[in-house]
Amino acid sequence: MKLLEMNHVKKQFNGLEVIRDISLSVEEGEVVSIIGPSGSGKSTLLRCATMLERMDSGELIYLGEYAARDRDGKCVYAPKAELKKMHRYFGLVFQSFHLFPHYSVLKNITDSLICVDKLPKQEAVERAERLLAQLGLADKRDAYPYQLSGGQQQRVSIARALAKQPRLLFFDEPTSALDPELTVEVLKVIKELAKEHMTMVIVTHEMQFAREVSDRIVFMEEGVIKEQGTPEQLFGTENERVREFIGHLSGGSLLT
């Protein structure tokens, strides 16, 4: 089953075409990594998928339900109530975490469950505690975000996203704000999720990680998908530009 479908997406910022006709779909259980140079439109694509940006044209479909349709080249979004429902299908983990600094770790996770999803408080707390234990953060339950390392903060933000029990989880460069040591602990968590067949779309610069975790890797440049395939296909590609990019980021060691 297709969880996400994006068709012919276009997006401009002040006349600058950031995304030029991209189509991408994600199957249930699939892990898709998006790689590419800075300014290639990777993050914008993710922001369009998560409705933080409005597309100029194209279609956005979650679980067969239209969030946005294309009408004569113009993008028409579904009514607010429907979009709100579709927001439950996905979660997003940001590059710089965006935890709520005035809430404890526990409340960061439970607050939206209680006040948005109307979960009984006890159930929300139990769910949060389970996730925190799973991510090795059980003792940080009552800490505030500023008391945590970057890696811990990012794991909390993953827990916050997972607590909503999304069908699909997006990651926007989840380790770009972390030093190498902390990067490892976050990547480990994402790998665990991949093992449990969580459907994920990950924008990343970590080539080794993308290769290990992905079912499919998408290479984006200048607002289009230049190449995509299994990690084996992509790391063994003939495409000079892709080889150059991967070689540059991995010191050439990953190319086959």
Next chain:
Amino acid sequence: MLLQLGKGMIVSVEIFVLTLLFSLPLGLIVAFGRMSKNALLRTVTKIYISIMRGTPLMLQLLVVYFGPYYVFKIRITNHYRFIAVIIAFAVNYAAYFAEIYRSGIESMPIGQYEAAKVLGYGRGRTFFKIILPQVIKRILPAVTNEIITLVKDTSLSFAIAQAEMFTIAKQIAAAQTTIMPLMAAGVFYYIFNLAVAAVMERLEKAYAYYR
């Protein structure tokens, strides 16, 4: 003398409390207008803030108090004097508070709004649960400054002969040709502000549990 001054002080405190009660929420509404997408609303609030900050508060007091008579020929009652003081102060301080709120709200990182949106918080809930508490922490020092100024500004209501502490002190000083009442009033204002500063410090400490 102290008894009279004490009565005056109660009036000063009333002016102070009522002004805060009205101007703090009013300032938030003005701040929303100032940041509105609607250009007309934005311009109107901008002009309003500009006038409130650009003209003397004492003049504004006189306009609010005498305006109804000079402009509309409405007879001014004694009862209206106190109301005029509250209107003038509230409207003036709301302009200052609006700019403080605006600076705080605009300093919030956009990521907080985006995180809230992805988690399903609506606009109102995002503002009141996520944004406003953090804004309050950020603007507390600036608000403290305004509140301390307000304590002293209450004395401006002598301009329309409102019987608060300063007006009374001046009357006694003139009648008995002594400077003591004015000195005593000064001590009162100072102690009042010590108390205000202590309260605000406690409030800042209460928000110090996170960074």
